[in-house]
Amino acid sequence: MKKFFIPLYIGTILFFVACSSDDNIIPDIEEPQEEQAAATAEDYPTQYFMWQVMNTFYFWQGDVANLADNKFSGPNDPDFIDFLASGSDPSDFFYNSLCNNHVNSVGEESAIDRFSGAVADYRDLLNSLQGISSSNGVEFNLYLANDLSSVYGVVTYIMPDSDASDKDIERGDVFTGVNGQALNINNYIDLLFGEDTSYTLNMAEFDNNNIVNNGNEVTLTKVENFSENPILINKIIEQNGLKIGYLMYNSFLAAYDDQLNEVFGTFKSENIDELILDFRYNPGGRVSSAIQIASSIYGAHTDEVFIRPRFNDKLQEQFGTPDNFTDTTFDSNTPINVLGLSRVYVITSDNTASASELVINGLEPYIDVVQIGGTTVGKNEFSNTFVDDPEGAFIYNAERESQINPDNLWGLQPLLGRNENADGFSDYTDGLVPDYLLDEDIENLGILGDENEPLLALTLSVISGETAKRSLSQPYPANYLTNSKMFRPTKDNMFMDGLLKNFN
Template identity: 75%
Template sequence: MKKLFLPIYLGLSLFFINCSSDDNIIPDGEQEEEEQIDATAEDYPAQHFMWQAMNIFYFWQGDVENLADNKFTGPNDPSYIQFLASQDDPAAFFYEDLCNNHVEAVGEAAAVDRFSAVVDNYEDLLNSLAGISRSNGLEFNLYLGNNQIDVFGVVNYIMPNSNASEQDISRGEFFNGVNGQDLTIENYAGLLFGEDATYTLNMADLVNDNIVGNDKEVTLTKIENFSENPILVNKIIEQNGIKIGYLMYNGFLAAYDDELNEVFGTFKSEGIDELILDFRYNPGGRVTSAVQIASSVYGAKTDEVFVRPRFNAKLQEQFSTADNFTDVTYDSETPLNTLELSRVYVITTDNTASASELVINGLEPYVDVVQIGTTTVGKNEFSNTFVDDPEGDFLYNPNRINQINPNNSWAIQPLLGRNENADGFSDYTQGLVPDHELSENIENLGVLGDENEPLLALTLSIISGGTAKYQAAEPYPADFLTHSKMYQPGKNNMFMDGLITSF
């Protein structure tokens, strides 16, 4: 796998080369501006760093007036300093003044940028991208009640070795309250994702199409620095003489790449005939892990294009080289176990995003990808983590932690570009549509990895050629609101870790 190197002078020169010698002239009669001139860009370190990084890297840099190369004459330009001071909240500055119609600023209907993110502590973001978070291990979907005000949750899965795994709670259970308070559209975020480490879920049942509380309570405690293993289920299913490998993979996390390679080693040694990748709850992650899993499916075809990144006009010419399939894991460079399949089955839902979609799209030119479930999120852009380290091109580098501005812990995760496959296709912002559609039914979620679980059962019937015989119950018409992983800093991320590096 190649690495993309960014010479430090490339972006910074665009901002500093035109600094004017008379930047400190104070306009007459403008006391407010006089006071502003006394300030410097360094007085607004978060906003100053954000502007510089976005001016270089942001995919839509050419479409955002505030990021134009000729917008300001330099870091001492009074207009620039006033611009930095225009928002006290760096997050509001990022979303409203630097991003291209961000969903946080303009809403879903008018949004262009749905996924760029900002956090006030880069360590939180980095941990999230590594699958490390403050977590009780419970993953769930949230839905609106019939009145569009009440909210209820349904448990998707429970992470092994977590606090939730020690409690009396399981996949498919309902809850409609926290600490005795009914969940509503107004309070659910604070109650479920607030600062309290411990809370008690008030469980519920679905009775005659209504969510009705029962007497069961489950107390959960979030553990600091909990690490989720994304390989939730892996097994071999034998059906009608066919050996089928099944992998439920819930995040593209570098720390588990070697373990993932071992799973494929088992599939290879057992001589599987077909493979099912279950990405239904996978919001994305590291691109290098996506390259690895795609290569394990298709083969170590290091001379064939897996993905071709498209950057902004400033960077495209330098970084237009495609990234090919690989024959080793990225970090440990362990030889890759490959299956060299001509077909793969992928289970998806509206929780499937980013690097998961990249695997599907990247394999399409080479492999018959049979998609089962519902339409994916539609995140076809990639990103990287930026911190206040100008000499490192603002790209986070674990070897340069001491070079990060100690007075500025803010980090941004802006969209840098789009990944297209070998056929040049990247236009799936509306999501990737399944070949065989079936929504998860909250009345019957089943057991993950069990052959009778509805989505897996449908997939197995497709493999055996019995699709016409498979009959699934009509899913309960719940109005989906959000899911628990959307409240992590690295939500729905496709992270180009290792593929873009400072010079």
């Protein structure tokens, strides 16, 4: 291995200071010129930072030729300098030159890496990981119309206390345009996720399997630094003499771990018989929060494995220590409330990813996990946030904020590895398939948390044993495209707290 790579058994990075060399240009006799210093890796700080992180931490480091340890002789290798200089656009450099067939480069069909990310300002990543963003409070799915060009949106839920919460818009509403422009495959990103903080949705409705504009408009304004509470609904449903806890949890965010623990405390004090976790709109988040939820369900068995991380060959021996179930919250060390259940019901969809899937897979070896709804995304890899702080091993640490290079604020969220459960299973890249399949019907979404809402109603019928008596209607034939959460910096990443804990 070349000497300028990040050492694997210490928590700091050793840099080689690039040396300058003389140009072979004969100066003019009458007007002597100063010697020009040769370019060094330090002249391309963003690309150099990206390469060092990916060369050490990236899960597929061994499969990317540009990241090979013998590709360059050192940071002063002219070929290495030329390589860094070729990345005039850091984003393109990251996705095209450092990632393993990233979806942004090769498309969905040929992609191996679907989830690694780079953003120009690491603070956007941090805010997103805490549920903080610029938001008007409307979450929605987007679909392709029958012509495979036009796009329409369907509201999935409204965040409480947001700009949208007191506007005339609700779950199930349909929109086809923004500011009078019809949405299509070429403009929907700019219109819905561009820099405009305010826009007007042009509303529509279903009419005999057609979507027609109804002339209504809703003007929405994004609020900076809006914080979404991921605990959207928690309640107890009584049915046939059973107490059933219901929790709709929409993101694994550390800032709400203590509040989440209080919800489980209520379930415990009410002595619930069954538990329903509604993850249908949960794209993932922090692994420690997933461990907390799983431990509250199964038990504080700190001697039993919840997950085993699989890193690249450089890191596996040092950092592949299993994460067990926990008896406290990660940040506040508050004792967790434990239900000790032998079964849990989980509602999923094609928006369910990452840490949500981790809870399902991690609990499978220990209790009966009954999955209801749609097949999940299939994101079994985890990531971490990296910044240009070489002495901190590039791993973001709030205590070292002042040490981050102020001239390079780029943040990386590359995939670092895969998590397998106690049985060694991690192969669910095609998604986790439900035991009871039912996709949401966008013509009949129902009211979240209501016992008649289709997915919750099906789950309750499974619990009561009356599933066979249910008559399930055929959902509207929708061609799913994406959803609003995929345009946040963290998208559906699984943030691995453990690496930060073990590396420093």
